[in-house]
Amino acid sequence: MSKAVYQLExxxxxxxxxxxxxxxxKTAGVESAKLMFNSSKVRTEFDENEIKADKIEETIxxxxxxxxxxKVS
Structure with missing residues (x-):
């Protein structure tokens, strides 16, 4: 399982x-997505065999x- 944090405007x-x-x-491969409103960050956990971090970025x-x-970890 991979994790990524997306900094938004x-x-x-x-x-x-x-x-x-x-x-x-609802996106295949994304196990969890949590948005922190105050910092405008989205934390995700995803299965890299099903979806890549750049595809999640594209969706957002x-x-x-x-x-x-x-930031991917």
Whole structure:
């Protein structure tokens, strides 16, 4: 299981949290997604055999939330 933290541009609405978390939780290979509103970071756990970190980044960006940086571990 791999982990990644995505730094987003500052979020302005609490509904953003639900939108991002719901979409990522329905994405194949993503085991968990937790968004921290105050820091605008998304922490994910995913199966690298099913999905790569850049594909998760692409999914977040397509929702309208630019990713500023990614830390994969």
């Amino acid at each position: 500052p979020l302005t609405c609490p509904s953003c949290i639900k939108k991002i978390e719901t979409t990522l939780s 960006t397509k929702l309208g939330y630019p990713v500023l940086s990614v």
